[in-house]
Amino acid sequence: MNYFEFYNIPVSFQVDEAALRRIFYQNSKKFHPDFHTLSDAGQQAEMLEMATLNNEAYQTLLDPDKRMRYILKINGLLEDEGKLPIPQDFLMEMMEINEGLMELELDFDDARYKATLEAVDALENNLYRDIQPTLEAYTPESGTRAELEAGIFFEKRNLLRIREKICLSFIIETFGKRS
DSSP states (O other): HHHHHHHTOOOOOSHHHHHHHHHHHHHHHHOOOOGTTTSOHHHHHHHHHHHHHHHHHHHHSSSSHHHHHHHHHHHSSTTTEEESSOOOOHHHHHHHHHHHHHHHHSOOOOHHHHHHHHHHHHHHHHHHHHHHHHHHHOOOOOOOOGGSSSHHHHHHHHHHHHHHHHHHHHHHHHHHHHH
16 A cells, blocks of 8 residues: 555645645544554554554655655656666756865855855756646546656755755854864
């Protein structure tokens, strides 16, 4: 049973967060081990397993990036991760940002830091703008796996790594000045 089936909601990149939260709380009351302390050991273990499933499903479906990864995974699109095409222009932009990061690591400059962060923000915004119509139109019944842009997920993941490096450079610079 996948997380969407567990919550009895349609597989979609767009979820109603309020409805998701309601289902999570209903399931929490239903499955929480504290409400089954008088049950036998087998029933307690089953409730613990269901409570764990409820928490994992909620955390995954609530976060747009985790939800995207999960949908791609249940559709078998993450298996060929290394074979997915990533646009050449995106790779070139990533190379430029990585060069800026290396410069930041060697010689931190506040202006370069802000420019690199703005470049990542712009890439991320463009990525979401371009993929949003596909995410909104997706239904499992459409049967068009091509509409699931797995490459977008990998681009987003690369941007997340870059953002982490930018933050790390900032932290090193900030704490380096204090010591």
